[in-house]
Amino acid sequence: xxxxxxxxxxxxxxxxxxxxxxxxxxxxxxxxxxxxxxxxxxxxxxxxxxxxxxxxxxxxxxxxxxxxxxxxxxxxxxxxxxxxxxxxxxxxxxxxxxxxxxxxxxxxxxxxxxxxxxxxxxxxxxxxxxxxxxxxxxxxxxxxxxxxxxxxxxxxxxxxxxxxxxxxxxxxxxxxxxxxxxxxxxxxxxxxxxxxxxxxxxxxxxxxxxxxxxxxxxxxxxxxxxxxxxxxxxxxxxxxxxxxxxxxxxxxxxxxxxxxxxxxxxxxxxxxxxxxxxxxxxxxxxxxxxxxxxxxxxxxxxxxxxxxxxxxxxxxxxxxxxxxxxxxxxx
Amino acid sequence: xxxxxxxxxxxxxxxxxxxxxxxxxxxxxxxxxxxxxxxxxxxxxxxxxxxxxxxxxxxxxxxxxxxxxxxxxxxxxxxxxxxxxxxxxxxxxxxxxxxxxxxxxxxxxxxxxxxxxxxxxxxxxxxxxxxxxxxxxxxxxxxxxxxxxxxxxxxxxxxxxxxxxxxxxxxxxxxxxxxxxxxxxxxxxxxxxxxxxxxxxxxxxxxxxxxxxxxxxxxxxxxxxxxxxxxxxxxxxxxxxxxxxxxxxxxxxxxxxxxxxxxxxxxxxxxxxxxxxxxxxxxxxxxxxxxxxxxxxxxxxxxxxxxxxxxxxxxxxxxxxxxxxx
Amino acid sequence: xxxxxxxxxxxxxxxxxxxxxxxxxxxxxxxxxxxxxxxxxxxxxxxxxxxxxxxxxxxxxxxxxxxxxxxxxxxxxxxxxxxxxxxxxxxxxxxxxxxxxxxxxxxxxxxxxxxxxxxxxxxxxxxxxxxxxxxxxxxxxxxxxxxxxxxxxxxxxxxxxxxxxxxxxxxxxxxxxxxxxxxxxxxxxxxxxxxxxxxxxxxxxxxxxxxxxxxxxxxxxxxxxxxxxxxxxxxxxxxxxxxxxxxxxxxxxxxxxxxxxxxxxxxxxxxxxxxxxxxxxxxxxxxxxxxxxxxxxxxxxxxxxxxxx
Numbered sequence: 001x002x003x004x005x006x007x008x009x010x011x012x013x014x015x016x017x018x019x020x021x022x023x024x025x026x027x028x029x030x031x032x033x034x035x036x037x038x039x040x041x042x043x044x045x046x047x048x049x050x051x052x053x054x055x056x057x058x059x060x061x062x063x064x065x066x067x068x069x070x071x072x073x074x075x076x077x078x079x080x081x082x083x084x085x086x087x088x089x090x091x092x093x094x095x096x097x098x099x100x101x102x103x104x105x106x107x108x109x110x111x112x113x114x115x116x117x118x119x120x121x122x123x124x125x126x127x128x129x130x131x132x133x134x135x136x137x138x139x140x141x142x143x144x145x146x147x148x149x150x151x152x153x154x155x156x157x158x159x160x161x162x163x164x165x166x167x168x169x170x171x172x173x174x175x176x177x178x179x180x181x182x183x184x185x186x187x188x189x190x191x192x193x194x195x196x197x198x199x200x201x202x203x204x205x206x207x208x209x210x211x212x213x214x215x216x217x218x219x220x221x222x223x224x225x226x227x228x229x230x231x232x233x234x235x236x237x238x239x240x241x242x243x244x245x246x247x248x249x250x251x252x253x254x255x256x257x258x259x260x261x262x263x264x265x266x267x268x269x270x271x272x273x274x275x276x277x278x279x280x281x282x283x284x285x286x287x288x289x290x291x292x293x294x295x296x297x298x299x300x301x302x303x304x305x306x307x308x309x310x311x312x313x314x315x316x317x318x319x320x321x322x323x324x325x326x327x328x329x330x331x
Numbered sequence: 332x333x334x335x336x337x338x339x340x341x342x343x344x345x346x347x348x349x350x351x352x353x354x355x356x357x358x359x360x361x362x363x364x365x366x367x368x369x370x371x372x373x374x375x376x377x378x379x380x381x382x383x384x385x386x387x388x389x390x391x392x393x394x395x396x397x398x399x400x401x402x403x404x405x406x407x408x409x410x411x412x413x414x415x416x417x418x419x420x421x422x423x424x425x426x427x428x429x430x431x432x433x434x435x436x437x438x439x440x441x442x443x444x445x446x447x448x449x450x451x452x453x454x455x456x457x458x459x460x461x462x463x464x465x466x467x468x469x470x471x472x473x474x475x476x477x478x479x480x481x482x483x484x485x486x487x488x489x490x491x492x493x494x495x496x497x498x499x500x501x502x503x504x505x506x507x508x509x510x511x512x513x514x515x516x517x518x519x520x521x522x523x524x525x526x527x528x529x530x531x532x533x534x535x536x537x538x539x540x541x542x543x544x545x546x547x548x549x550x551x552x553x554x555x556x557x558x559x560x561x562x563x564x565x566x567x568x569x570x571x572x573x574x575x576x577x578x579x580x581x582x583x584x585x586x587x588x589x590x591x592x593x594x595x596x597x598x599x600x601x602x603x604x605x606x607x608x609x610x611x612x613x614x615x616x617x618x619x620x621x622x623x624x625x626x627x628x629x630x631x632x633x634x635x636x637x638x639x640x641x642x643x644x645x646x647x648x649x650x651x652x653x654x655x656x657x
Numbered sequence: 658x659x660x661x662x663x664x665x666x667x668x669x670x671x672x673x674x675x676x677x678x679x680x681x682x683x684x685x686x687x688x689x690x691x692x693x694x695x696x697x698x699x700x701x702x703x704x705x706x707x708x709x710x711x712x713x714x715x716x717x718x719x720x721x722x723x724x725x726x727x728x729x730x731x732x733x734x735x736x737x738x739x740x741x742x743x744x745x746x747x748x749x750x751x752x753x754x755x756x757x758x759x760x761x762x763x764x765x766x767x768x769x770x771x772x773x774x775x776x777x778x779x780x781x782x783x784x785x786x787x788x789x790x791x792x793x794x795x796x797x798x799x800x801x802x803x804x805x806x807x808x809x810x811x812x813x814x815x816x817x818x819x820x821x822x823x824x825x826x827x828x829x830x831x832x833x834x835x836x837x838x839x840x841x842x843x844x845x846x847x848x849x850x851x852x853x854x855x856x857x858x859x860x861x862x863x864x865x866x867x868x869x870x871x872x873x874x875x876x877x878x879x880x881x882x883x884x885x886x887x888x889x890x891x892x893x894x895x896x897x898x899x900x901x902x903x904x905x906x907x908x909x910x911x912x913x914x915x916x917x918x919x920x921x922x923x924x925x926x927x928x929x930x931x932x933x934x935x936x937x938x939x940x941x942x943x944x945x946x947x948x949x950x951x952x953x954x955x956x957x958x959x960x961x962x963x964x965x966x
Contacts, residue, residue: 056517057516069864071860071864092866103864104864112858114876114879115880129867176861195372195543197587197601200587203589204600207596224517225588226589229589229595252592253592264591266518267591268517268544268549269546269550269590270573270585271549282486282487282488282489
């Protein structure tokens with residue numbers, strides 16, 4: 001059912017110009033340098049599901065989140081939200097209608113709330129921007145309801161952000177994101193700045209809200225255990241590309257891509273039973289990514305074709321994997 | 332004999348609204364070759380403990396009670412100059428962010444040689460040889476070539492290795508590592524953990540590993556101390572604390588960590604939050620969040636009781652039947 | 658979490674760290690009291706003294722060159738003595754302080770009004786907008802305020818009649834001092850805006866299609882204005898000094914409405930003939946005023962920026 005798809009990302013490219021100023025380039029005779037943060041990404045999310053992107057820092061997962069939220073002008077590709085192509089709409093009322101339905105929760109509970117605003121005003125800002133309240137009393141009531149919904153009390157609305165702990169601030173962020181009654185929430189590492197016991201509370205709140213309000217999540221995290229807990233579908237990212245898309249239980253039961261296997265092998269794990277052989281090497285610089293499959297310098301299965309030719313996503317069972325070795329049956 | 336022995340350590344911050352006691356009656360020890368993990372939420376006082384040992388408490392915070400013994404020598408109230416000597420020669424310190432520990436204006440070779448020469452009586456050539464040996468030791472490939480590189484030319488993981496090399500300059504008997512892997516990616520994190528473990532095993536360095544990440548503790552530590560609201564909640568061998576936590580806080584904490592393959596709809600969690608230092612309740616600091624709280628928990632702070640095999644101990648009245656320690 | 662919403666604003670004020678810091682800094686309290694008294698004396702001059710030192714009709718040459726009241730020839734009606742035209746020095750200082758403070762505050766207001774918006778725009782948009790504004794600021798900084806004042810003064814003096822010139826002398830002074838120091842405020846707000854624009858609350862505001870002008874006004878401005886106001890306090894002291902310097906050189910306010918600087922210049926002529934009080938008391942007032950304002954500024958800076966402590 002194509003109308004079931006809430007977000008469809010096709011061939012998304014997001015390049016940043018990181019070159020030195022023109023004059024220095026002329027003196028040093030260097031050319032323009034492009035950081036390919038996201039380099040040809042395809043995925044889609046069905047309504048009511050949680051799709052997660054996981055990867056190490058610098059793999060471009062946060063860039064995808066911000067691009068989908070409309071915070072960047074994308075270099076190439078299409079982001080289609082509920083049938084509307086984000087990069088092609090010019091009509092202001094249409095843009096507003098979409099941004100009302102797509103909201104975002106940010107990583108830092110400190111930088112995502114304006115320190116000079118009262119919590120009530122922070123939560124009410126989207127309500128005011130989209131004219132969703134009949135009058136002041138209605139707005140007040142809506143904010144009170146939202147505060148209760150995220151486990152705070154209406155009197156908390158009169159305080160300033162600095163009076164709250166990290167976990168409470170993240171609740172405020174969620175209340176604000178919900179205030180324009182969105183259907184789709186982009187969550188960029190919403191719990192990675194929190195302590196584990198608080199993280200559990202926030203993850204539970206997000207699960208409950210999803211059940212109550214039928215929300216769809218695009219969830220970004222580097223923490224595989226959190227991803228496993230919250231997701232329905234998981235995309236593993238490496239250097240601006242997705243190397244594997246798979247339903248949640250499959251990733252951990254039956255990881256396919258060599259990078260996914262590496263990630264799973266290196267996460268510190270509470271059981272302490274597995275003795276890991278840490279893999280050497282680090283993520284290469286995305287300004288000069290390796291040719292062909294970007295993972296080939298660290299991959300134990302790489303051959304000449306991997307160095308030359310970029311693998312595309314191919315369906316294997318329920319999953320999609322971009323790997324020559326798997327395609328050729330070498331793994 | 333233990334390399335580091337802390338008993339009854341108290342750290343206070345005088346503020347205008349009264350004195351905040353950030354760490355209360357903390358006792359622990361680390362043997363040679365042992366890695367002791369210190370785990371707790373932000374604000375629990377775990378980093379303060381590490382800072383107090385090396386005399387780097389931010390004023391107005393100061394040690395108001397207890398004794399810190401390093402190889403039997405009392406280092407609790409050394410002057411800044413004396414402390415600097417001890418820190419350079421016997422204690423290595425590794426902080427969370429490798430960038431702030433390295434001077435961007437000097438090559439890593441210069442920084443290593445300088446540190447070696449301040450604390451050891453070596454010629455320049457010998458100091459350089461030692462620096463290169465250290466870089467080999469911490470796993471930096473082609474150390475002769477990297478010797479003249481500046482910190483910004485290194486990746487995050489390599490930088491943290493350089494910081495560890497700096498900490499090892501003078502053969503310390505104790506390493507204080509404060510969140511050494513938090514700023515790093517998982518695959519690099521595993522490499523750094525392996526390095527710390529190897530140093531403890533091969534060189535007999537006692538290591539205090541301060542972190543909020545139970546996963547890192549499970550991988551790296553031999554024993555673990557759980558700190559809650561500035562007090563020791565539980566201490567014991569890492570496997571017994573993780574597999575059979577005794578203190579209700581440790582239990583709640585372990586349950587709330589999501590684990591791969593668990594497939595729970597909701598995660599178990601401890602209701603509420605750690606009290607602020609200025610509004611710590613009477614008795615056990617955890618009592619308002621504890622299902623097992625009894626009348627005595629609201630009145631009196633519990634001592635450390637034996638709560639399992641292999642010297643596992645918990646500061647909880649539930650175990651009041653067992654032997655009390657100190 | 659302590660409930661703070663039930664507190665009145667007065668409780669909040671009394672409980673605030675800044676109030677606490679103020680009450681525990683005797684030097685700052687003294688400086689604040691002195692400044693307050695001087696401001697009151699300056700702007701309350703018509704009520705506090707019956708002398709009108711700058712209405713020539715009310716002066717009597719009989720009273721000229723009277724020393725302060727405690728000297729053998731002094732009279733109690735003129736506490737700090739009189740000048741060569743029989744003006745009461747104390748009254749002249751009160752009116753002069755009024756002119757100095759007005760010029761100081763209005764010129765800082767002008768530089769803040771130019772500097773803050775330009776700084777926010779430069780810092781928020783970056784790129785060539787930033788380059789253009791900051792290069793302009795750099796050029797502005799290379800021209801000392803005295804030079805600007807001399808230029809404007811020269812132009813107005815030659816192109817306007819002396820009566821008109823006297824009327825516009827004070828506004829000219831305010832504009833030339835104000836123009837000279839806006840880059841300082843632009844630089845501070847620019848660096849603040851560069852930090853704030855990367856924070857996620859700005860992204861959150863953009864996400865709901867908040868127009869850029871409103872993002873700047875409602876989010877960036879309140880978060881970057883604080884440090885500027887601290888610098889502005891010290892800026893007032895600096896502006897008073899510049900004004901005094903210009904007036905002393907004779908290109909500032911005209912002798913008909915003298916500021917502290919003009920009074921010092923007038924008195925300077927009599928310094929070597931023994932009438933020291935004519936220049937000494939205005940100079941002392943200037944020193945005390947500038948010192949007090951600077952002390953308040955230093956305290957503000959230390960309190961709001963713990964890193965500098």
